Amino acid sequence: MNTIELEDRFGISFCNRQAIAVERGAGSYVWDEAGNKFLDFTSGWGVTCLGHTHPVITAAIFSQAQKIIQNPNSGFTYSPSRAKLLSTLHELLPPHLVKLFFANSGAEANDAAIKLTRKITGKAKIVSALGSFHGRTFNTLSVSIGRDNTERYLPSLPENQFVDFGDSVAMRHAVDGATAAVIVEPVQGEGGVRIPEPAYLAQVAEICREHNALLIVDEIQTGFGRTGAFFALEHSDPPVQPDILTMGKGIAGGFPFAAFAVTEQIDSRIQKGDHGGTYCGNPLGCAVAASVVAELKEQNLAQRSRRLGVELLGGLTRLQNKYPELLLGVRGKGLLCALQFRADNTVDRLTQNCLDSGLLVTPTRNKVARLMPSLLVSTDEIMEALMILDKSLARVVGN
Numbered sequence: 111m112n113t114i115e116l117e118d119r120f121g122i123s124f125c126n127r128q129a130i131a132v133e134r135g136a137g138s139y140v141w142d143e144a145g146n147k148f149l150d151f152t153s154g155w156g157v158t159c160l161g162h163t164h165p166v167i168t169a170a171i172f173s174q175a176q177k178i179i180q181n182p183n184s185g186f187t188y189s190p191s192r193a194k195l196l197s198t199l200h201e202l203l204p205p206h207l208v209k210l211f212f213a214n215s216g217a218e219a220n221d222a223a224i225k226l227t228r229k230i231t232g233k234a235k236i237v238s239a240l241g242s243f244h245g246r247t248f249n250t251l252s253v254s255i256g257r258d259n260t261e262r263y264l265p266s267l268p269e270n271q272f273v274d275f276g277d278s279v280a281m282r283h284a285v286d287g288a289t290a291a292v293i294v295e296p297v298q299g300e301g302g303v304r305i306p307e308p309a310y311l312a313q314v315a316e317i318c319r320e321h322n323a324l325l326i327v328d329e330i331q332t333g334f335g336r337t338g339a340f341f342a343l344e345h346s347d348p349p350v351q352p353d354i355l356t357m358g359k360g361i362a363g364g365f366p367f368a369a370f371a372v373t374e375q376i377d378s379r380i381q382k383g384d385h386g387g388t389y390c391g392n393p394l395g396c397a398v399a400a401s402v403v404a405e406l407k408e409q410n411l412a413q414r415s416r417r418l419g420v421e422l423l424g425g426l427t428r429l430q431n432k433y434p435e436l437l438l439g440v441r442g443k444g445l446l447c448a449l450q451f452r453a454d455n456t457v458d459r460l461t462q463n464c465l466d467s468g469l470l471v472t473p474t475r476n477k478v479a480r481l482m483p484s485l486l487v488s489t490d491e492i493m494e495a496l497m498i499l500d501k502s503l504a505r506v507v508g509n
């Protein structure tokens with residue numbers, strides 16, 4: 111049996127996959143086992159911010175693996191690798207977020223954040239936005255998307271409430287004295303790259319303050335330069351100060367790693383035994399994250415993401431003007447960009463056509479194809495992606 115047959119035969123299949131077996135990657139490209147080359151505008155679902163097999167990452171893995179891999183932050187000892195990452199991140203985080211804990215996935219970081227807000231406030235209700243995605247643990251599933259995932263696992267956490275994303279009036283109606291926290295993405299990623307008004311997050315923070323509820327901002331997809339700022343909350347106007355900020359994906363460029371940061375006030379309410387995990391903050395992950403974060407900072411890749419995002423969005427706008435019968439709109443923030451289609455089945459047809467021409471794009475909800483290349487993507491690679499998109503859209507129109 112070949113790779114695809116083996117995976118189909120023995121792996122549990124929770125999602126549809128495209129029929130290529132990716133064997134290796136370098137920069138913005140990946141290759142399948144037959145040697146076919148693909149331009150990767152998925153970044154492994156918004157993760158490989160430095161592209162594939164970046165030397166900074168492979169060197170960090172090699173060097174740390176020779177020293178020690180396992181020694182978690184919920185264990186009994188300290189770790190130089192973890193200490194280094196803590197101080198690196200401390201310099202980049204909004205200054206009011208003073209303490210951090212490391213996790214292994216975005217869902218785990220959000221789950222812990224939700225759990226802590228319930229304990230600290232003594233309240234149970236969590237308000238989140240329709241269209242949001244915060245993870246697949248039970249807690250995070252209960253505050254994600256609304257209907258399509260959650261319904262399979264009903265009853266969900268009963269006190270949770272969903273409101274329309276970007277609608278601060280709806281948020282004001284939902285948040286009350288029973289609310290422990292609001293969890294929100296600065297830009298909805300899985301929901302279809304939905305960008306709220308600049309004042310939205312600050313309005314939500316204000317509503318939370320009025321009801322002694324805590325604000326969790328989920329930067330798992332938007333953080334680490336993806337939207338053209340180191341954290342997407344920097345786009346907020348007026349500025350916003352979340353109580354908890356959750357991070358993942360780009361934080362370690364592909365190594366499974368995540369984090370949450372809290373204010374002094376939250377930290378003062380945390381007790382021994384409130385949270386932990388066998389692999390949380392393991393030295394290998396910390397070493398990789400520290401080198402990725404340092405590279406992002408030294409090369410100012412957030413600014414690069416902003417600049418190249420403008421180029422990519424410019425090209426997408428030209429495509430929208432060329433194919434108005436297919437495209438309802440295009441949008442983007444930094445290198446998190448989207449094509450929104452008019453008809454439901456067009457995203458899959460486009461994705462398949464792009465794949466056939468050597469471009470990987472990410473289908474997502476609300477009839478959206480998402481583009482999130484490496485932050486090191488070049489202008490030439492953007493031009494190549496736009497050319498393939500153009501060809502693929504033409505083929506979709508022709509069929």
Ligand SMILES: Cc1ncc(COP(=O)(O)O)c(C=O)c1O
Pocket residue numbers: 215216217218220243244245246295299300328329330331332358359
């Ligand atoms: C905004 C956001 N939060 C949380 C998650 C869950 O992260 P993970 O898949 O690492 O658990 C995702 C994943 O796509 C995400 O986009």
